[in-house]
Amino acid sequence: MNQINQVQMKEKMIPQRYLNRTGGTLSIMNKLVLAGILLLSFSCAVDNEQTVTNFTQLTMQDEFDTDGAPDGSIWGYDIGNGPNGDGWGNQELQYYTDRPENVTINNGVMIITAQEESFQGSGYTSARLLTKDKFSQTYGRFEARIRVPYGQGIWPAFWMLGVQDSPTEIWPFIGEIDIMEMRGQDPTKLIGSLHGPGYSGGEAISKEYLLQNERLDTGFHVYGIEWGPDYVNHYIDDVLYNQITPEDLPEGADWVFDNDFYILINLAVGGSFVGSPNAETVFPQTMLVDYVRVYKYNGLN
Amino acid sequence: MKNRKFIYLHSTFLLSLLLILVSGCEREVSDEVDFASFQTNPEVFIDGFSGGLEYLPFGGSKLDAFSVDEEVKYKGTSSMRFDVPNFGDPEATLGFAGAIFPDYGGRDLSGYDALTFWAKASKAASIDQIGFGSDFGESQFRDIQDKYLVTKQNLRISTGWAKYVIPIPDASKLINESGMFWYAEGPEDGDGYTFWIDELKFEKLGTVAQPRPAIFGGEDLEAEAFINIQGQIPQEGLTQTFNLASGVNETVFAAPSYFTFNSSDVDVVRVSELGVLTPVGIGTTTITATLGGVKAQGSAALEVKGGFNLAPVPTRNEENVISIFSDAYTNVPVDNYNGFFGGQTTTGTNPTIDASGMTFLHVDIRTEESIDSGDSIVIELIDFGADSAFGGGNDTGGGITISSGDLESGTWISLDIPLASFTNNTGGGLSGFVNGARANVAQLVFASGGISTLTVDNMYFYTE
Numbered sequence: 016m017n018q019i020n021q022v023q024m025k026e027k028m029i030p031q032r033y034l035n036r037t038g039g040t041l042s043i044m045n046k047l048v049l050a051g052i053l054l055l056s057f058s059c060a061v062d063n064e065q066t067v068t069n070f071t072q073l074t075m076q077d078e079f080d081t082d083g084a085p086d087g088s089i090w091g092y093d094i095g096n097g098p099n100g101d102g103w104g105n106q107e108l109q110y111y112t113d114r115p116e117n118v119t120i121n122n123g124v125m126i127i128t129a130q131e132e133s134f135q136g137s138g139y140t141s142a143r144l145l146t147k148d149k150f151s152q153t154y155g156r157f158e159a160r161i162r163v164p165y166g167q168g169i170w171p172a173f174w175m176l177g178v179q180d181s182p183t184e185i186w187p188f189i190g191e192i193d194i195m196e197m198r199g200q201d202p203t204k205l206i207g208s209l210h211g212p213g214y215s216g217g218e219a220i221s222k223e224y225l226l227q228n229e230r231l232d233t234g235f236h237v238y239g240i241e242w243g244p245d246y247v248n249h250y251i252d253d254v255l256y257n258q259i260t261p262e263d264l265p266e267g268a269d270w271v272f273d274n275d276f277y278i279l280i281n282l283a284v285g286g287s288f289v290g291s292p293n294a295e296t297v298f299p300q301t302m303l304v305d306y307v308r309v310y311k312y313n314g315l316n
Numbered sequence: 317m318k319n320r321k322f323i324y325l326h327s328t329f330l331l332s333l334l335l336i337l338v339s340g341c342e343r344e345v346s347d348e349v350d351f352a353s354f355q356t357n358p359e360v361f362i363d364g365f366s367g368g369l370e371y372l373p374f375g376g377s378k379l380d381a382f383s384v385d386e387e388v389k390y391k392g393t394s395s396m397r398f399d400v401p402n403f404g405d406p407e408a409t410l411g412f413a414g415a416i417f418p419d420y421g422g423r424d425l426s427g428y429d430a431l432t433f434w435a436k437a438s439k440a441a442s443i444d445q446i447g448f449g450s451d452f453g454e455s456q457f458r459d460i461q462d463k464y465l466v467t468k469q470n471l472r473i474s475t476g477w478a479k480y481v482i483p484i485p486d487a488s489k490l491i492n493e494s495g496m497f498w499y500a501e502g503p504e505d506g507d508g509y510t511f512w513i514d515e516l517k518f519e520k521l522g523t524v525a526q527p528r529p530a531i532f533g534g535e536d537l538e539a540e541a542f543i544n545i546q547g548q549i550p551q552e553g554l555t556q557t558f559n560l561a562s563g564v565n566e567t568v569f570a571a572p573s574y575f576t577f578n579s580s581d582v583d584v585v586r587v588s589e590l591g592v593l594t595p596v597g598i599g600t601t602t603i604t605a606t607l608g609g610v611k612a613q614g615s616a617a618l619e620v621k622g623g624f625n626l627a628p629v630p631t632r633n634e635e636n637v638i639s640i641f642s643d644a645y646t647n648v649p650v651d652n653y654n655g656f657f658g659g660q661t662t663t664g665t666n667p668t669i670d671a672s673g674m675t676f677l678h679v680d681i682r683t684e685e686s687i688d689s690g691d692s693i694v695i696e697l698i699d700f701g702a703d704s705a706f707g708g709g710n711d712t713g714g715g716i717t718i719s720s721g722d723l724e725s726g727t728w729i730s731l732d733i734p735l736a737s738f739t740n741n742t743g744g745g746l747s748g749f750v751n752g753a754r755a756n757v758a759q760l761v762f763a764s765g766g767i768s769t770l771t772v773d774n775m776y777f778y779t780e
Contacts, residue, residue, distance in 0.1 A: 201563060228521065230522070230561070233525045233526070
């Protein structure tokens with residue numbers, strides 16, 4: 016994918032507002048550490064902890080504590096293989112359903128399961144949940160605690176799409192914020208991106224974050240963004256690994272992230288982004304979601 | 317058996333525990349007490365032998381196959397160089413290169429998750445076997461040889477340096493391991509070549525994940541067992557698979573001691589920590605296993621109906637017998653049993669048998685299945701002729717059909733068949749066995765019509 020080539024190490028300084036607050040411990044790329052130390056030397060802080068989140072007023076949360084189907088007041092489903100039958104524009108191979116075989120809540124986690132089975136002409140089934148027409152918000156903190164699956168051709172995602180201004184507004188003009196994506200065959204690599212007009216698909220503003228001596232699929236991680244006017248910060252656990260601002264967009268491109276966005280969580284199989292599963296891919300694969308929480312932008316940043 | 321293993325493994329610890337208790341009688345043993353004193357040095361060969369490491373080649377291998385190469389190296393000042401012999405190399409009587417690299421002081425490898433190294437070869441090749449855990453039975457910390465052997469088979473290497481990862485099936489077992497590294501490799505299509513290994517060490521990668529152990533090759537088997545006839549869970553079916561950071565699933569063969577075996581009914585079959593199956597009672601049981609707490613794929617459902625009914629013991633004078641398979645006689649060398657082809661089962665002998673002085677073939681056969689009127693067993697003999705080789709225009713063969721009237725379920729049937737009766741053409745179209753010299757008998761074939769499992773014993777030629 017071009018997206019890999021697109022990845023630029025953003026060497027900008029992390030703003031003062033992200034430092035010197037209580038929060039997670041610092042474990043971030045060297046350049047950011049360096050920036051932190053420089054700032055700390057000016058601010059006479061007592062420690063080098065980095066705060067990755069600032070917004071704490073909950074506006075929506077689903078802890079997935081009730082066994083059975085997900086809460087219908089929050090979640091709807093995309094069913095099938097896309098409105099054009101083209102695997103949701105990505106040549107994905109799965110047929111999405113809302114069956115418990117593909118999505119259910121058990122023991123405090125939502126389980127999205129990708130099955131290898133012949134179903135409605137597709138070779139795989141899985142699920143895609145979305146809060147469209149049920150919950151959307153402008154700015155704020157959006158995070159989920161997720162254990163991702165693994166294997167060639169497996170593509171889990173926790174992401175957002177902008178609510179249409181009018182029925183004729185289409186992607187990428189509506190905007191897309193990818194909070195978490197990963198390729199099952201790259202179990203240590205997290206991808207966070209923004210898509211908009213002039214910077215979508217393979218040209219998205221994107222960053223890959225590589226875990227060291229650890230993997231994404233062996234346990235739960237917190238994936239989130241903090242989003243305000245003119246910035247989106249991507250974080251995993253206690254590591255803020257990217258900030259995207261209008262300055263990062265191509266010359267003349269519009270920043271389309273000042274309106275309501277809704278949430279999507281899905282587990283895709285195959286497609287142009289990951290390639291197809293192969294004989295080595297283990298099925299079924301499960302994506303576990305412990306919670307989804309959304310906080311209000313507090314306007315102080 | 318489990319208790320014994322526990323006592324053995326921890327005898328060193330118990331000793332230190334006792335010492336501590338004696339010297340400090342008022343204090344409990346705290347969590348900080350360091351029972352094990354084995355070194356945790358992860359390095360095997362970086363630019364030379366790590367402390368305590370020895371080089372011990374296999375008997376029959378090219379003894380000087382290994383050397384330290386200061387010209388070719390991935391990093392630092394030197395690498396390990398391995399010169400695999402050509403086919404027929406007089407210095408390698410068994411035609412291969414192979415060695416173990418033990419540290420008999422023992423090392424605690426429980427903090428690591430893989431053996432890693434960089435390697436390249438003078439040409440693209442597959443190293444037959446490479447791994448760790450081999451100790452030649454000389455480890456003072458082990459009750460059996462190669463207790464925690466790990467083998468990666470057919471490791472493909474290329475002409476450019478690349479890093480390879482051999483995962484540890486369950487590192488918690490390796491608190492006092494001696495086998496740091498081993499390999500065995502023969503010529504590629506008859507040709508020797510050279511490969512190099514550098515930066516050989518144990519590592520905690522943190523990305524060796526998603527364990528998927530397997531027994532019986534991951535298959536769910538069904539089999540019959542007989543009281544007091546022991547069996548062994550096949551080692552070639554014991555594997556551990558991890559997903560690596562590269563996304564690759566890496567499978568290694570793991571010794572039985574990595575597994576915890578279980579029999580669902582120990583009053584039917586007991587299974588030892590080494591995978592030895594001992595049927596002790598009538599009934600059914602299922603053999604399963606775990607590795608590092610993860611359930612292994614694969615199982616065996618065993619049915620024990622009773623003791624094994626042995627075939628009648630032959631009484632003919634050995635002087636008048638050429639035996640292929642019998643406990644009563646010295647058998648001729650046999651290349652393979654159960655050489656399956658096209659629904660038949662063959663036994664192939666090498667060298668060929670000179671049966672020219674023989675007049676009968678004896679076999680004892682038994683099936684537990686009910687006999688239908690259309691069932692039959694065909695027995696064929698094939699002679700390779702004077703060239704002792706398949707083909708060449710001088711092969712002869714002949715067959716005889718044992719029809720359902722001569723078969724009976726659940727009992728041994730002793731057949732004494734005159735060689736002159738092998739008059740039918742074989743399934744492969746050969747004829748002439750009856751009139752042939754019968755001086756180069758090479759194959760004995762069983763082909764069944766309608767019977768799926770046949771037990772055979774006491775296969776021998778004789779003359780009265």
